[in-house]
Amino acid sequence: MYSDKVMEHFMNPRNVGEIENADGVGQVGNAKCGDIMKMYLKIEDETIVDVKFKTFGCGSAIASSSMATEMIKGKTISEAMNLSNKAVAQALDGLPPVKMHCSVLAEQAIKAALYDYSKKYNKTIEGLEDFNPDDDAHDHDHAEEH
Amino acid sequence: MYSDKVMEHFMNPRNVGEIENADGVGQVGNAKCGDIMKMYLKIEDETIVDVKFKTFGCGSAIASSSMATEMIKGKTISEAMNLSNKAVAQALDGLPPVKMHCSVLAEQAIKAALYDYSKKYNKTIEGLEDFNPDDDAHDHDHAEEH
Amino acid sequence: MIRQVYLDNAATTPVKKQVLDEMLPFFKEKYGNPSSIYRLGQETRNAIDEVREKVANVINAKPREIYFTAGGSEADNWAIKGIAFANKDKGNHIITSKIEHHGVLHTCEYLEKNGFEVTYLDVDENGIVNMEQLKDSITDKTILISIMFANNEIGTIQPIEEIGKIARDNKVYFHTDAVQAIGNINIDVEKLNIDLLSMSAHKLYGPKGVGALYIKQGVKIHPYMHGGAQERNRRAGTENIPGIIGFGKAIELAYETLDEHNERLTKLRDKLIRDIKENIEYVRLNGHPDKRLPGNVNFSFEFIEGESLLLSLDMLGICASSGSACTSGSLDPSHVLLAIGLPHEIAHGSLRLTLGDFNTEEDVDYVVESLIKVVDRLRQMSPLYEN
Amino acid sequence: MIRQVYLDNAATTPVKKQVLDEMLPFFKEKYGNPSSIYRLGQETRNAIDEVREKVANVINAKPREIYFTAGGSEADNWAIKGIAFANKDKGNHIITSKIEHHGVLHTCEYLEKNGFEVTYLDVDENGIVNMEQLKDSITDKTILISIMFANNEIGTIQPIEEIGKIARDNKVYFHTDAVQAIGNINIDVEKLNIDLLSMSAHKLYGPKGVGALYIKQGVKIHPYMHGGAQERNRRAGTENIPGIIGFGKAIELAYETLDEHNERLTKLRDKLIRDIKENIEYVRLNGHPDKRLPGNVNFSFEFIEGESLLLSLDMLGICASSGSACTSGSLDPSHVLLAIGLPHEIAHGSLRLTLGDFNTEEDVDYVVESLIKVVDRLRQMSPLYEN
């Protein structure tokens, strides 16, 4: 079902944990739906110098968190803003169709953390103009064919 | 499906053939239904001294013909009149439920031959008062469960 | 020991050794439920999906268009009831033929009791469906045409491409019961315009109790078995994994060797037909002279009745059938033989001999030799026969 | 090589050696179609009828009341649709429970779309159906009560005798899905007033793709599979002979060793429950404390999600499930866990471990040891867990 890459990140997730006094913290998802992702960012000079996550969720949610944090670590804010869920899924050698939304969670968690940073430090981040942290970022696909 | 006795009579039927100048000949059944039984009787002094049959029909029809002829050979007319299809079936160690009517054919064929004898020699035979040789003696059971 | 000759391959076939060997690991070792997440389950899921691909390739379908069932009857029931109930707002008329397998006929009769109307097309003396009648029967209420690919009793192969074209031209779904055709005929569902196609494994040296329904993508059909999410939510029930694996191997073997199989069987068949005709009087070959399944031989022997013929052959070690296996034990003559115009009494005296991959020329010789004796013996007993 | 521990016996079981051995001759040698007249066919017919007798004896039914199917789902579909459509002139109301298997639930939902009304009974926190609500729900339109014998997820065993009595007192047919109960519980359909009962072979070390429906004599029900005259004209399709033979052997073995089986599994189960409770915090045992299948263990682990738990266990060689196997791949939490009142987030973190005849005490120790590690690791990763 999952690629070796997914399993590898699931079993050995990078960047698990919390950052004390993080510059930005974002949480998306909903325990009711079985998934919550929380991201902590340390930002210096527009650059993400450290990132950690905690995730309650399925295997692909954990792997996506791990991969996404790897992909933005050391990158600029605008590079992080450009990280799409598809890029995360691709970096994991793909996700099963019903599990694509787990990668969306990762994308959204990063955005939520950046949004928190932008509010805290009163910065504008291009692309977050319409961001609403209370939107239920992910939409579980409850269609017939799962 | 069939008892050994049925198979033995089917494979080695007794009394197959015709009797020239028979004293009584009876035919029952219907080619359309897949069964015709024809019985020939030679009668002397109220006794069936010879009997032959020809049958177009299933295995149990042939076995019933064979068994029935054996059972009436050397018997008196009234003994032959008393032969029931159940007795024939029993003598064959039983017949499958859907095949019981094949033994009815045998009983009816004997009656038809005796009726023919009674007409030819102008005799009354007890039990044949209401016999109608044109009745379709057997009734195939076309119910659901075959 | 008397010789054993199995000539009822249209009723069912033995499982080939290669097929059974492929199935065996799936009973005791690879038994994981394909719906589960652990590797033991993923492994069987992958194995099933490989079979799906094999089956799809053979009929030129996509893997996602193949749904496994418990056999041909379930495939027929599903196709017909599934289409009927899903499209009843469009119409309530179904067209089929008088010579379908009971899996189709009795399903149609059931639907007739539930508000549907069914036209049963006539066939000619060779068992070919009347194409003009088919065209004339289609109305704007017609939702389904169900015509079998090849007949199980007389072996006649229908002009499926023509029927498919008529169906498509009239925008009516086309189902074909290909249970007898699969393993004997090259089938291309695209080219033939087939929307639904029934298959069964045990007719092509696979196991009993497994088959498949091909459902073209986009066809509007109800699920037939409700429950778990198996088969893309369309056919519930824990998958019969060893069965499906066996089906896959059987269909693979069949199509790898299709040409040899057909050549061999056609030769044996034609020899059997010729030898019976040359050696026994008052016989009639039923079915089409050449649009016919490679292994199918069906004769009527006048003046004798089928069951006594079968029993006599069985005593000589020969397994044969009269009409379809499913209705033996019934006292009615075959509906197929009546539909091609045989009188009842002739229909009663019919014999189906169906050759398979394990039969030899010696089998054919032995059967003909036996038939000569048996037919003669029974005719001598018959009041209808005047020699 | 890591240790392999299969703890998903409620999803499916491996076929036992004795069962497979009994099946083997029916693939390549005894392959005759049971509907045929020759001895090769009569032989398989007799073999099937012996199984029919075995199955009947086990549940105290008559052989003619046992109908073979392709599994538990087909039995459920047949029972419910067959009764519904055959008795719709009497009424259109069906009563079932919220914790049925999808084979029952989705069939009921299908009927709801087709003019029937269905009451889904609540269960208490242990999963026992509400008897008062059952009695209150019966109206003069009620034609069927369908309540499972034992639940596949939480193992809870229902008060079947009481339900049977209520059904009989109200002259309503009573169907029970006994797929999980068969092989674990002594069942007497007479004593329990059961009219229809579903079984499946692959849950008791028999093959997948075969099961049976018990239909009490006199019950008014439609056939579900139309076609050939198999199964006394009620279930068409060439019989899955090796499957049926395997089912027979499996059920025979199960009931010969029922007491040992139950004693062994109950002991292992109770040890597993105790060890988990003693070693892991924030856990909740789901299901009834003692009215429970001998092999069933179901826990919720707070703060973690079920799939990541399963994957982690799989990496340690442990096969387990969360909720019913049929719905994994689904993203909704188990309807059964919601019905016993678990909040969604707790339901998401549930784990079913089902023991079987091949499990040992060492398996239990290994699982507990592994669970301690895995649960801790996942909790450390969870934003919900504050240590």
Ligand SMILES: Cc1ncc(COP(=O)(O)O)c(C=O)c1O
């Ligand atoms: C033409 C045809 N359709 C359907 C079936 C039914 O298939 P199964 O026995 O696998 O249910 C058969 C064989 O019995 C058949 O010959």
Ligand SMILES: Cc1ncc(COP(=O)(O)O)c(C=O)c1O
């Ligand atoms: C309670 C219950 N009913 C029905 C079924 C369905 O049985 P099968 O998989 O044989 O169709 C299962 C198992 O999947 C079950 O646990």
Ligand code: FES
């Ligand atoms: S987090 Fe919702 S299923 Fe992956």
Ligand code: FES
């Ligand atoms: S003679 Fe009619 S079936 Fe035996």
